[in-house]
Amino acid sequence: MSYQVLARKYRPRIFAEMVGQEHVLRALINGLDNDRLHHAFLFTGTRGVGKTTVARVLAKCLNCEAGVSSEPCGVCDACREIDQGRFVDLIEVDAASRTRVEDTRELLDNVQYTPTRGRYKVYLIDEVHMLSQHSFNALLKTLEEPPPHVKFLLATTDPQKVPVTILSRCLQFNLKRLPAALIAGHLQHVLEQEGIVADNPALTRLARAADGSLRDALSLTDQAIAYGGGGVNDDDVRTMLGSMEDDAVLQLLERLAADDGAGLLGVVGSLTERAADFHDVLAGMLGHLHTLSLLQSVPGAVDDNEPERERLQALAESLGPEDVQLFYQIGLQGRRDLTLAPEPRAGFEMIMLRMLHFRPVLEQDTPRAAAPSPAPRADRAAPSAAAPVKPKPPVKPKAPEEPPPADEPPWFEAEPQESTPAPTPEPPPPAAVNKAPPAAAPGKPEEPKAVTEIPAWPTLVEQMRLGGISRALAMHCAWGGIDDDQVVLKLERVHTHLRNKPVEQRIEQALSKALGRKVSLNIELVGEVEADTPAELADQDRTRRQEAAEAAIAGDPNVRALKDLFDAEVIPDSIQPRR
Known part of the structure; x- marks a missing residue:
């Protein structure tokens, strides 16, 4: 007996043997079992996903000598002849080769005659979108009101080319591409039936190369078996697919x-x-x-x-x-x-x-900026620890002059003052930086006690100048304290997805740079943080500024005049606070 390719040998003969497409099978099975049968079905989908196979199984269900059901017997003459492709009442038409209107009219001339052997005369038209416009017009009336003994099963890979008048007269079923994991599992089952040893990575490569088509996957498997001399291994499949x-x-x-x-x-x-x-x-x-x-x-x-x-x-x-x-x-x-x-x-x-x-190089900036930072932190920490923080009031009159007080929260204003190199925004840090060079040599042994108190965590986040996911993670953390050289941050479990080893390393490096000494980072997961995180503070500030902007618009006399003159309404979503 001649060799039969895997795609034909393992073609499903009943719905239970189908791989995937549960959404289509469920509707068809329920319709068959409950005797709710439409006269026209349209199956759409890419190549090799089972359109023609489903149509043939449906034809078998309709004409099985044991009765109409979703489980044909498979042994009667009608079932066997449909499997062999020689059932006289299953008329399969390749629309790609019969596009002329004369072919369609000749086909429809026989619709009026009753089935020769079966219960229904089934017309299976493959690639129906290839029919000409005149052929569709000739088919239209028969498709709308066919004789009770006729069923139309249409299949196409391009439903957009099928006229809407045809689509509206059919039950449409869209067969999806099969996932690679499902295809690989089916290939494993087929090769076990064939007694062929295969590597799992090789099957995964074949399934991916099939791009959702089970028939393509089986054809590639046939090729891989031939290439590997009876076996399927990963190296041979990579070479065969050209994926070296x-x-x-x-x-x-x-x-x-x-x-x-x-x-x-x-x-x-x-x-x-x-x-x-x-x-x-x-x-x-x-x-x-x-x-x-x-x-x-x-x-x-x-x-x-x-x-x-x-x-x-x-x-x-x-x-x-x-x-x-x-x-x-x-x-x-x-x-x-x-x-x-x-x-x-x-x-x-x-x-x-x-x-x-273009790859970010944050870690390369750390050694350059880490040296001078211990001295300013030490000078800044001493007054804040001693409580009389009176050197800073002279700065506060200058702060409102740059941004309006309603635009930024206090902890956000502090960031640009500390981060700018010029001494104008914040005098204490530049003064400390100027003192750093003479104390550089004797200052090395004093580095461990350079930081006695650190800025508020939201201010520190802005000083670290993080970006992307690193900033998102830091913004959702709350300060947990510092023990020796270990900084503890607390993160709610709902934000666990932000954690990542490279991200935490970047935050650790930025913390070391901001604090002026090498520190390690420990992020603890908690159900709910007690203090407001920088992200929550930013949300609160945005809300406050939005409310202030809306109040300012509502109280503006020009706006009130426009509303009275034109009976206008202010759309709240269109109001944006000015930064």
Whole structure:
């Protein structure tokens, strides 16, 4: 007996053998069991998801000699002939090859005749969107009021090309792309039935390459079995699919994580020697960056059978979320601009170098600014600890002159004064900085006791100049205290998703820079923080300023005059406080 391909050998013959598409099967099964049968069904979806298969099983359910039900017997003459494709009352039409109106009229001339053997005469029209407009017009009247013994089963991959008048006369079922995990599981089942050993990563690669199509996955599996000489292993599948660049893509990401420019260009050179398509390489890199973002944010969303899971996990820990998002955006823009480059390799190298040079370098700034900071903190801490904080009142008259008092909260005003290098906004810190150079040599042993009291936590957050997720995490934390060289922050459990090792390292480095000495960070999870976090204070301030702005608009005589003159209304959402 000749070999039968897997896609045909394991084609479902009953609804229970279908893979996925539960939303379609449930409606069909309930309709069959409750005798609520429509006269026309339209199945839509991409290639290889089961449109024609569902239609054939439905035809079998309608014509089974045991009666109409959702579970055909599979042994009667009608069931066996439908499986073999020779049932006389199942008329299958390929609309792609019969687009003329004459073909459609010839087909419809036989609609009036009763079935020869079955209970229903079933017309299965595949790729129905290929029919001409005149063919659709000829089909319209029959489709609206067919004889009781006729059922129409239509299938298409492009329902947008089917006229609305046809769509409105059919029950529509959209078959979805199948998830890669579901396809891989089915491939495992098929290969177990065939007695073929397969690697799980290989099946995952085949499932991904199928892009949601189960038929494509089975065809690729047939090819992999032939290529591997009777087995399916990951190396053979990678070579067969031409995905050997996957390892090179991971090497590129690893070189980026290590800031290794020479190694990065070396990998690009090896890709050039293999005549790799840089568009495909960039697409693969974007796919891996997406996986890295999932590993950092929602690790459970990544399948354990993901190829190269360990290497991706290591990359997710070595790269910060900001890096991953930045690389992804640069890659998206670069993929669009790659066609404009004078040479594909040159364009790809520029994209890689852009990722390398645009990566945030907060940790490199820490050694430069950490040296002079202990002295000003020491001078500032002494008066605040001694309670007579009277050197600062002279500064307060200047503060309202720059921003209006209603625009920024007190803790927010303090930040620009302390962060500016000029002595005008806040005299005490510059004075301390001027005293720092003569005390630099003897000041080293005094660094441990340089900070006796630190600013309020919201002020400290602004001084740290964090960005992205690092700032979001700090803004949602509350001050828990400092014990020796360990800073304790408290974070509500609802914000646990913000935690990430690279993010916490950035906050720790910024804290060390702001406090003028090396500190470690410990974030404790609590149900509810006692003090207001910087994020809550910012929300309160925004609310206060919004209310003040709305009150100012309501009390403005010009606004009142306009309202009286034109019977106008003020839209509250259109009022924005001035910063």
